[in-house]
Amino acid sequence: MSHSNTLLVIEDDPGLQKQLKWSLDQYDIVLASNRTEAIAALRRFTPSVVTLDLGLPPDPTNASEGIATLKEILALAPHTKIIVVTGNDDRSNAIEAVALGAYDFYQKPIDPDTLNLIISRAFHLEALEQDYRTLQQQQTFSTGLIATSPQMLTVMRMVERIAPTHSTVLLLGESGTGKEVLAKTIHRQSQRNQQPFVAVNCAAIPETLLESELFGYEKGAFTGAVVQTKGKIEYAQGGTFFLDEIGDLPFALQAKLLRFIQERVIERLGGRKEIPVDVRIICATHCNLQNLIAQNLFRSDLYYRLSEITLEIPPLRDREGDILAIGNALLQRYCKEHNCKEKRFSREAAHAIENYAWPGNIRELENKLKRAVILSDNTLITTEDLEISDQLDNSMPLNLKAVRDAAEVTAIKRALHFTDCNITEASRLLGITRPTLYSLLEKHGIQDMIRNHLAQE
Ligand SMILES: Nc1ncnc2c1ncn2[C@@H]1O[C@H](COP(=O)(O)OP(=O)(O)OP(=O)(O)O)[C@@H](O)[C@H]1O
Numbered sequence: 205m206s207h208s209n210t211l212l213v214i215e216d217d218p219g220l221q222k223q224l225k226w227s228l229d230q231y232d233i234v235l236a237s238n239r240t241e242a243i244a245a246l247r248r249f250t251p252s253v254v255t256l257d258l259g260l261p262p263d264p265t266n267a268s269e270g271i272a273t274l275k276e277i278l279a280l281a282p283h284t285k286i287i288v289v290t291g292n293d294d295r296s297n298a299i300e301a302v303a304l305g306a307y308d309f310y311q312k313p314i315d316p317d318t319l320n321l322i323i324s325r326a327f328h329l330e331a332l333e334q335d336y337r338t339l340q341q342q343q344t345f346s347t348g349l350i351a352t353s354p355q356m357l358t359v360m361r362m363v364e365r366i367a368p369t370h371s372t373v374l375l376l377g378e379s380g381t382g383k384e385v386l387a388k389t390i391h392r393q394s395q396r397n398q399q400p401f402v403a404v405n406c407a408a409i410p411e412t413l414l415e416s417e418l419f420g421y422e423k424g425a426f427t428g429a430v431v432q433t434k435g436k437i438e439y440a441q442g443g444t445f446f447l448d449e450i451g452d453l454p455f456a457l458q459a460k461l462l463r464f465i466q467e468r469v470i471e472r473l474g475g476r477k478e479i480p481v482d483v484r485i486i487c488a489t490h491c492n493l494q495n496l497i498a499q500n501l502f503r504s505d506l507y508y509r510l511s512e513i514t515l516e517i518p519p520l521r522d523r524e525g526d527i528l529a530i531g532n533a534l535l536q537r538y539c540k541e542h543n544c545k546e547k548r549f550s551r552e553a554a555h556a557i558e559n560y561a562w563p564g565n566i567r568e569l570e571n572k573l574k575r576a577v578i579l580s581d582n583t584l585i586t587t588e589d590l591e592i593s594d595q596l597d598n599s600m601p602l603n604l605k606a607v608r609d610a611a612e613v614t615a616i617k618r619a620l621h622f623t624d625c626n627i628t629e630a631s632r633l634l635g636i637t638r639p640t641l642y643s644l645l646e647k648h649g650i651q652d653m654i655r656n657h658l659a660q661e
């Protein structure tokens with residue numbers, strides 16, 4: 205994980221500013237001489253560590269402006285490590301600052317070595333805490349499913365709630381999004397987890413065989429039925445029955461499945477006995493079932509039975525932070541499996557992975573990483589090893605760029621509303637320079653907003 209090296213120094217005395225800048229040159233130093241500048245710099249550079257002189261203008265003999273700055277920083281960026289710097293005789297304010305959440309305090313006159321030590325410890329601690337926060341957010345389930353994004357954590361909270369129930373679950377998601385692992389996760393978290401999990405893929409079995417595969421047959425039911433054979437549904441007795449690619453279930457069989465769901469009994473082909481089966485049913489499809497219903501290819505009564513609870517699994521590209529979390533975990537797994545030294549992504553590769561649209565979702569990520577691990581001799585996996593640089597150009601810009609542009613416009617408009625179209629204030633709020641804001645206004649064609657505003661005045 206990469207950590208920032210940015211140190212914000214809030215100090216109004218130009219002489220001290222110079223001295224600090226010189227003695228702390230191993231950090232990327234940003235200077236601010238008052239509260240307004242400090243908050244602007246905080247928004248713009250998101251420093252991990254801040255040194256804050258408590259005596260700030262307008263009245264450097266009074267610590268109130270310093271304390272107010274401290275509170276504002278902690279409210280905006282609570283993880284920031286703030287080291288307050290106080291005058292020699294100002295111990296009580298220093299203690300108050302620490303009580304309010306400052307990381308440490310330091311009394312003038314400044315001794316560069318000591319201050320350096322405190323700052324480097326603060327950076328170290330912040331890096332550890334940041335790693336810990338990331339790890340804490342990341343969850344790996346017993347089925348190997350990894351989730352860190354808010355989108356997937358929401359899905360996983362749903363899973364936690366529905367797993368212990370008997371409800372039929374319909375999983376919807378693009379191909380490779382993890383429908384099957386999610387079905388297994390639901391099974392593992394249910395009270396049925398000691399009983400079988402049986403999966404049938406409707407798309408993988410020829411229509412003529414699917415019925416006997418699902419329901420089984422008696423001896424002599426058809427030519428070749430030499431022994432009595434149980435169906436997959438019966439094999440799942442007491443456990444979970446996972447019917448994958450339900451959109452491919454032939455129309456004729458849909459009625460039979462519906463009957464099973466309603467009555468919870470099956471009849472083997474050629475048999476007359478009704479056999480009660482207690483299974484939890486989970487279905488999955490990448491198809492749009494509503495469209496199939498509209499085309500009379502899927503029974504709506506079956507759909508309503510199956511979709512007691514519907515879980516939509518977001519595509520990988522919509523899961524913030526998941527792509528690299530899953531990518532890194534898989535990379536380590538494959539390196540172990542191939543007995544090769546640990547590898548990691550080059551910076552460009554990590555960037556490309558995050559920006560690629562992953563139409564085949566996690567399955568595609570798996571394939572690309574397996575290939576890269578086998579073919580690359582280096583510790584660093586490059587963009588070329590992953591073969592995604594080309595697709596990047598024709599698959600991504602339309603989507604992600606549009607998303608980013610829209611987000612940018614929203615944030616800019618909000619900042620302008622907030623500041624009554626004051627460009628200086630708005631650029632501070634956004635953490636960018638005025639020229640940058642002007643060029644963004646032009647880029648997005650929203651200069652009119654300001655003109656109209658001025659015209660109204
Ligand atoms: N969140 C995840 N973390 C780690 N691995 C995952 C995750 N989701 C899916 N996978 C892996 O990705 C692969 C595809 O998952 P799965 O087969 O469950 O997807 P699917 O939606 O059923 O795909 P398909 O439409 O291709 O059948 C599997 O090898 C699975 O283990």
Ligand SMILES: [Mg+2]
Nearest residue numbers: 380383384448
């Ligand atoms: Mg599947």
